[in-house]
Amino acid sequence: MIIGGFLSLVTAFGLLRLPDVYTRNHAASKSATLGVMSILLATFLYFYLEHGHFNSRLILAIIFIFVTAPVAGHLISRAAYNSGVKLWDKSVRDDLKDKEEYERQNSST
Amino acid sequence: MLYTILQITLLCVSLSMLGLIYRVIKGPTTPDRVVALDAIGINLIAIVALVSMVLDTFAFLEVILLLGILAFLGTVAFSKFLEKGEIIERDRDH
Numbered sequence: 363m364i365i366g367g368f369l370s371l372v373t374a375f376g377l378l379r380l381p382d383v384y385t386r387n388h389a390a391s392k393s394a395t396l397g398v399m400s401i402l403l404a405t406f407l408y409f410y411l412e413h414g415h416f417n418s419r420l421i422l423a424i425i426f427i428f429v430t431a432p433v434a435g436h437l438i439s440r441a442a443y444n445s446g447v448k449l450w451d452k453s454v455r456d457d458l459k460d461k462e463e464y465e466r467q468n469s470s471t
Numbered sequence: 472m473l474y475t476i477l478q479i480t481l482l483c484v485s486l487s488m489l490g491l492i493y494r495v496i497k498g499p500t501t502p503d504r505v506v507a508l509d510a511i512g513i514n515l516i517a518i519v520a521l522v523s524m525v526l527d528t529f530a531f532l533e534v535i536l537l538l539g540i541l542a543f544l545g546t547v548a549f550s551k552f553l554e555k556g557e558i559i560e561r562d563r564d565h
Contacts, residue, residue: 364557390506390509394513397505401521405523408524413529422535423516427513431509433543434543434547441502444553
């Protein structure tokens with residue numbers, strides 16, 4: 363539970379500090395997911411140990427967040443790239459930049 | 472002891488939500504705001520879980536699953552909107 367709180371704090375710090383959309387997305391999708399999963403695991407263990415109440419919905423929620431949060435991060439990142447958001451100006455390489463050129467070469471040969 | 476830990480964790484999550492709200496307000500591009508809103512939804516799940524431990528009740532645990540599903544759906548809809556300009560596209564135009 364402490365780990366979860368600490369990780370969500372790390373998320374917020376990363377979202378405040380990092381320079382562009384993609385690194386912020388990196389911080390948000392990973393550390394927030396792991397933090398919430400540990401908090402939900404703590405909740406599940408609390409109810410199971412204190413009350414003997416086996417709550418399957420919490421396990422389902424843990425699995426669901428584990429599956430969907432990286433997918434959501436990927437979708438947002440791809441949408442940001444395709445809608446033309448600039449990378450950080452210190453980025454070194456951009457492999458998707460000349461994708462159209464690459465496709466043109468492939469279709470000509 | 473457990474109550475103290477719960478309060479410290481709630482404080483951490485609330486601070487993190489404050490940071491995310493700052494990012495939603497200030498964020499220079501739209502995907503920034505969507506990312507921050509998604510993370511706010513996920514943090515809201517954590518807050519609901521912690522509050523259900525503070526209040527010692529099982530009644531809020533469905534809300535956790537529901538919020539997870541809604542945050543995911545909202546993020547997918549927004550990213551489709553950013554990428555293609557519409558959310559539910561029509562395949563056949565004739």
